[in-house]
Amino acid sequence: MDNTQPLHIGCAAGFSGDRTDAAAPVVEALIASGRPAVLIFETLAERTLALAQLARRGQPDAGYEPLLDDLLRPVLARCLAHGVRIVSNFGAANPAGAARRIAQLAQELGARAPRIAVVHGDDLSGPQHRGMLAQALGDRMPTEPIASANAYIGALPIADALRAGADVVVCGRVADPSLVLGPALAHFGWRMDDWDRLARATMAGHLLECGSQVTGGYFADPGYKDVPGLARLGYPITEIDADGHCTIAKPEGTGGRIDERTVKEQLLYELHDPAAYLTPDVVADITAARVAQAxxxxxxxxxxxxxxxxxxxxxxxxxxxxxxxxxxxxxAGPRAAERARLAGQVLRERLAGMAPLRIDLIGVASIFEGDDSAWLEGRLPPGVQDVRLRAAWQLPSHADAQRLVREVTALYCAGPAGGGGVRTAMRPRLGTVSCLVPRAAVETGFMMME
Known part of the structure; x- marks a missing residue:
């Protein structure tokens, strides 16, 4: 890459389950810029990876981002044809499996075969790491089976993979901003102790990592913070210069907004200490940062x-x-709340002594029939009453937890009067603990897929 030019990086996903039509406008804007460009997908939340590990237990080829095909199919051929590199963490619990699927997808699309790099080193769930985790966690070390243990690794293996010529870099658990810092390191050739530049590109990554949050999605609050075109929200693109400073934009013709307020909200998002935002690559300090409309x-x-x-x-x-x-x-109807409370009391009596039971009364117009614009526009007929009872609990065994499902279903006929629309669900529960381990004990790198 020509490190005298600004680097353009677009984000097409901010979490697993994000919109799958977001990437195409971003890719076309990156291509139209004529500048070195990278497309990132950030799809890995804290528990997403543990759920991916559970999925892989039942199906060894699974464990990567379930929407990978839907996210990449619209844009993979265009990216390969125009030199837009792709960096993502949608490898989750199975980065190699994701890489194999990307190679197959390129072949199905008639695109050229991509050079795909797989980043490794984050997975610490193996038996060789148990001693280190036990020492780090102390009496918080789980006695139950461990589903996953992953370190938040940094940008260096991403940068190394891009320098080695990768078209696509697939990661598991890397820090979210590292998806942007890695390409910047590869493009500009910064030293790994050039702290100011690393911090600036890290905060550019922080602005991009949640996708459309910075373009007005999470900002929108009707009548107070209005956002135009929310149904066709554009996803963000950053231009990073050789000093690491960035400009945030979005594709022309897309909805949403980018202004000082949307950027400041995202800049402060999940920031515990503005003077010391800890990442694997750098400690960023935004106390002297300047945000200005450009x-x-x-x-x-x-x-x-x-x-x-x-x-x-x-x-x-x-x-x-x-x-x-x-x-x-x-x-629904007269005394709806009273009947819902009585149903909750029945559940508490029948399930007494088993486990703490959470009861909520929620809902507006979940049963009301007619033109849905009535509630969308806040126009409900006088006297409409609608209450939805929700009950939830957690128990060690599947059989015990299932008792709640049966008891809620029984309310159909066992009263109170007029209950309907029962919906039940069960799923394995995961607990989480966090710790710090020595950086030197975590060996990272990448492997180019053949």
């Missing part, structure tokens, strides 16, 4: 400072924690 739907971020990275890495350990069950039933 044009319509364009905002410039400057003034971020950086300090030496921590000597430790965060690890999330997820473990099996029994079963979670919930059930819902609706009551």
């Amino acid at each position: 044009g319509p739907d364009r905002v410039r971020l400057e003034g971020v400072l950086g300090h030496a990275r921590p000597d430790t890495l965060k690890v999330n350990v997820c473990f099996e924690s029994g079963w979670f069950a919930e059930g819902e039933i609706s009551y």
Whole structure:
């Protein structure tokens, strides 16, 4: 890459389950810029990876982002044809499996065969790591089976993979901003102790990592913070210069908004200490940062400072924690709330002594029939009453947890009067503990798929 030019990085997903039509406008904008460009997908939340590990137990080829095909199919051929590199963490619990699927997808699309790199080193769930985890967690070490243990690794293996010529880089658990910092490192050739530049590109990654949050999605609050075109929301693109400063924009013709307020909200999102945002790559300091409008739907971020990275890495350990069950039933009409409360009392009496039971009364117009614009526009007929009872609990065994499902279903006929629309669900429950391990104990790297 030509490290004298700004680097354009677009984000097409902010979590697993995000919109699958977001990537195409971003890719076309990246291509039209004529600049070196990278497309990122951020699809890995804290527990997503543990759920992916459970999925892989039942099906060894699974465990990567379930929407991978839907996310990549619209854009993979275009990216390969125009030199837009792809960096993602949708490898989850099975990065190699994701890489194999991407190669197959390229072949199905008639695209050229991509060079795919798989980043490794984050997975600490193997028996060789148990001693280190036990030492780090102490008396918090789970006694239940561990579903996953993953370190938040940094940007260096991503950068190394791109320098080695990868078209696509597939990661498991890397820190979210590292998806942006890695391409910046590869493009500009910064030193790994150039703390200010690393911090600036890290905060550019922080602005992109949640996708459409920064373009107005999570910002929208009608009548207070209005966002145009929310149904066709554009996803963000950042332009990073050689000093790491960035400008945030979005594809022309898409909905949403980018202004100082949307950027400031995202800048502060999940930031515990504005003077010390800890990442595997750098400690970022935004206390002197400057946010300024640079044009319509364009905002410039400057003034971020950086300090030496921590000597430790965060690890999330997820473990099996029994079963979670919930059930819902609706009551409508006169005395709906009273009947819902009585149903909750019946559940508490019948399930007494088994486990703490959570009861909620929720809902507006879940039963009301007619033009749905009535409730969308806040126009409900006088006297409409609608209450939905929700009950939930957690127990160690599937059989015990299932008792709640049966009891909620029995309310159909066992009263109170007029209950309907029962919905129940059960799923394995995962617990999570976090710890810090020495950076030196976590060996990272990448492997180019043949």
